[in-house]
Amino acid sequence: ELKVEQNPLFLSMQEGKNYTIYCNYSTTSDRLYWYRQDPGKSLESLFVLLSNGAVKQEGRLMASLDTKARLSTLHITAAVHDLSATYFCAVGTGTASKLTFGTGTRLQVTL
Amino acid sequence: NAGVTQTPKFRVLKTGQSMTLLCAQDMNHEYMYWYRQDPGMGLRLIHYSVGEGTTAKGEVPDGYNVSRLKKQNFLLGLESAAPSQTSVYFCASSTTSGSSYEQYFGPGTRLTVT
Numbered sequence: 338e339l340k341v342e343q344n345p346l347f348l349s350m351q352e353g354k355n356y357t358i359y360c361n362y363s364t365t366s367d368r369l370y371w372y373r374q375d376p377g378k379s380l381e382s383l384f385v386l387l388s389n390g391a392v393k394q395e396g397r398l399m400a401s402l403d404t405k406a407r408l409s410t411l412h413i414t415a416a417v418h419d420l421s422a423t424y425f426c427a428v429g430t431g432t433a434s435k436l437t438f439g440t441g442t443r444l445q446v447t448l
Numbered sequence: 449n450a451g452v453t454q455t456p457k458f459r460v461l462k463t464g465q466s467m468t469l470l471c472a473q474d475m476n477h478e479y480m481y482w483y484r485q486d487p488g489m490g491l492r493l494i495h496y497s498v499g500e501g502t503t504a505k506g507e508v509p510d511g512y513n514v515s516r517l518k519k520q521n522f523l524l525g526l527e528s529a530a531p532s533q534t535s536v537y538f539c540a541s542s543t544t545s546g547s548s549y550e551q552y553f554g555p556g557t558r559l560t561v562t
Contacts, residue, residue, distance in 0.1 A: 341490075368548075368549065370550070370551075378555075378556075379538065379554060379555050379556050380491075380538070382550060382551075382552070385548045385550050425490050425491075427490070427491075429549060432498070433479055433496055433498050433504070434479070434542060434549035434551075435493055435496060435506065436481075436483075436491070436493065436551060437493075437507075438490030438491045438492070439490050440488070440489055440490050441488075441489070441490050
């Protein structure tokens with residue numbers, strides 16, 4: 338059974354500082370997705386990582402994938418309040434690319 | 449394009465009642481999925497479909513049934529609702545073209561079973 342673990346589960350960030358969220362998974366996959374969810378809202382796709390060594394950046398967020406270590410990271414540079422949300426990683430498996438989600442990391446940015 | 453839409457947005461049921469949640473997508477996607485999200489947890493896959501007329505079980509299928517009679521619609525049914533089915537339900541769809549299989553999510557249905 339595929340397990341996807343995120344840490345930390347909660348992250349209180351100071352504005353302007355850098356942080357990293359980790360996503361570990363237990364079986365081989367080369368499809369890793371990052372989503373953002375605001376309270377009471379749906380999921381917004383942030384990144385799709387499809388190969389070992391993949392790195393993608395959008396604004397203050399950068400995601401990377403190491404399929405050999407079964408690890409993805411989401412790096413936040415110079416946090417701002419707008420980044421406060423819950424972030425999920427999800428691993429895709431099988432021909433239908435079924436997603437197994439991590440439990441999420443709630444980010445809170447404070448002044 | 450409306451993307452993925454879900455009906456209804458909110459619903460309250462009594463234990464033992466039945467209901468159907470409707471998911472519709474206008475992106476001509478082959479794959480469709482139903483997930484549930486419980487407080488403090490990630491989404492868990494209930495059922496999915498790889499095409500019209502086909503469905504398959506996901507991680508937590510018990511107590512739910514699904515149908516995909518038309519490519520654009522994916523229905524999730526609860527025959528006899530239980531309090532344990534209180535959750536937020538999300539539908540998603542994805543294309544089979546390209547290699548990303550990126551899933552696009554609907555706005556969710558908040559279901560409370562009393």
